[in-house]
Amino acid sequence: MDLLIEGLIAFLIVGAGFFGIVGSFGLAKLPDLMTRLHGPTKATTLGIGGVLIASMLFFLWERGHFSWHELLITLFLFLTAPITANFIAKSFLHRRMSRRTELPPTGSSKGWATFDGPPIGADGEPMAIAPADRPGGRDGERG
Amino acid sequence: MIDIALVIGFSCFAAALVLNLYRLTVGPSIADRVLALDTMVINGIALLILYGMYEGTAVYFEASLLFAMVGFISTVAYCKFILRGDIIE
Amino acid sequence: MTLLLKKLFPHPLLTATLTVVWLMLVNGVSAGSVIMGLILGTIVPFLTAPFWPDRPTVRNPVRIAAYILIVLWDIVRANIHVAYLVLFVPSAKLRTRFVTVPLELTSAEAITVLAGTITMTPGTVSADVSGDGRALLIHCLDAPDPDAVVAEIKQRYEGRLKEIFE
Numbered sequence A: 001m002d003l004l005i006e007g008l009i010a011f012l013i014v015g016a017g018f019f020g021i022v023g024s025f026g027l028a029k030l031p032d033l034m035t036r037l038h039g040p041t042k043a044t045t046l047g048i049g050g051v052l053i054a055s056m057l058f059f060l061w062e063r064g065h066f067s068w069h070e071l072l073i074t075l076f077l078f079l080t081a082p083i084t085a086n087f088i089a090k091s092f093l094h095r096r097m098s099r100r101t102e103l104p105p106t107g108s109s110k111g112w113a114t115f116d117g118p119p120i121g122a123d124g125e126p127m128a129i130a131p132a133d134r135p136g137g138r139d140g141e142r143g
Numbered sequence B: 001m002i003d004i005a006l007v008i009g010f011s012c013f014a015a016a017l018v019l020n021l022y023r024l025t026v027g028p029s030i031a032d033r034v035l036a037l038d039t040m041v042i043n044g045i046a047l048l049i050l051y052g053m054y055e056g057t058a059v060y061f062e063a064s065l066l067f068a069m070v071g072f073i074s075t076v077a078y079c080k081f082i083l084r085g086d087i088i089e
Numbered sequence C: 001m002t003l004l005l006k007k008l009f010p011h012p013l014l015t016a017t018l019t020v021v022w023l024m025l026v027n028g029v030s031a032g033s034v035i036m037g038l039i040l041g042t043i044v045p046f047l048t049a050p051f052w053p054d055r056p057t058v059r060n061p062v063r064i065a066a067y068i069l070i071v072l073w074d075i076v077r078a079n080i081h082v083a084y085l086v087l088f089v090p091s092a093k094l095r096t097r098f099v100t101v102p103l104e105l106t107s108a109e110a111i112t113v114l115a116g117t118i119t120m121t122p123g124t125v126s127a128d129v130s131g132d133g134r135a136l137l138i139h140c141l142d143a144p145d146p147d148a149v150v151a152e153i154k155q156r157y158e159g160r161l162k163e164i165f166e
Helices: A002-029 A038-063 A069-095 A097-101 B002-026 B030-055 B060-084 C002-008 C012-026 C031-047 C062-088 C108-120 C146-165
Strands: C097-102 C124-129 C135-140
Touching: A002 A038, A002 B002, A002 B030, A002 C062, A038 A069, A038 B002, A038 B030, A038 C062, A038 C108, A069 B030, A069 B060, A069 C012, A069 C108, A069 C124, B002 B030, B030 B060, C012 C031, C062 C108, C062 C146, C097 C146, C108 C124, C108 C135, C108 C146, C135 C146
Parallel strands: none
Antiparallel strands: C097 C135, C124 C135
16 A cells, blocks of 8 residues: 555656646647647746646655645646736747747637737726627727 | 766756857847857756756755846846837836 | 625635635645634625625536636646646747637626637637737637637637636
8 A cells, every 4th residue: 555655646646747747848848839838838947737636645655634725726736727828829929929920710709819909898897798799899009 | 877867967058058149249249148148047957957956955955946036037127128119107 | 694794705715715825825734724724704894895896696607617627628738738838849840829709798707718728728828818808819829720710719618617607
């Protein structure tokens, strides 16, 4: 039983290390910024998750009491990794203004949010989300 | 067995940090460098937790939680500055 | 009386979440920590209530657990897929493209959850939203067929989110 848990912890640590290095290798190797975003946001997050699960098991096995901190860090990273990926993608789109013609069309009345503003509603305030029956509204401020 | 696994884990994440440093110096645009910095923070968190396991204390989790929060906020601040020129409007 | 309760707890779900997170942070369940968690869970939503003008309507809380399990399984699948693509496929052969996904969700929180889920799942990263919130811009790492990607996202994630949120 002890040997089984030790083997599981060791396997988790090595697996997490493998995913961490693959994520950073993807960051170094891939040719374009948007493709480079995929590496760290997915592979490194699983690497950290594996290390944290291994450490939870390790302290449970050695100390006997369950520690919640690791779960908190894992949840925090799972929640914030998509936010940082979205911000970096938006700043990349913002810096390459010529790219706006390479993006696919939105299919609705307004362009993408980095380049175009929100529609103005009936009360004169900008609406965050246009209602489904009346997409668009009047023209908003230029972003 | 865990000691050997810990040594392998240390070397994997240290190599990942060196690869991030490469992207930090070479990356042609500024978004590359911000992404490299964020990934360095996450690899640093992994190294801290592995070191906590190596030493056998639970003290390093507080440090890694702080690192995670500060790293996320700093990445968002960099990107907001690139996008809008101002961090809090 | 109900008006006073509504004013004191503008977001009951947020109060419960804050209490649970405080207990996890303190790393143990004792009477003092529960009381401290409840105090924090009451003060913070009360003070930040002006910043949250409308609450999202969660119609079906049980399905949230099923959705979270699906997302966790997809995270593991995504990492194996990305590792395979990074290691074994030369970069010239990757067919990267931008894809537009038209949205049927109407609340901002639902669109945020969808965008976060899309980033964590195999091969896709959500990059931008349209100015009026009706379409999502997605970057795919290896998509030989963009329509299949859009169809899978709509069926697998947006269908479930529509059941949860509306």
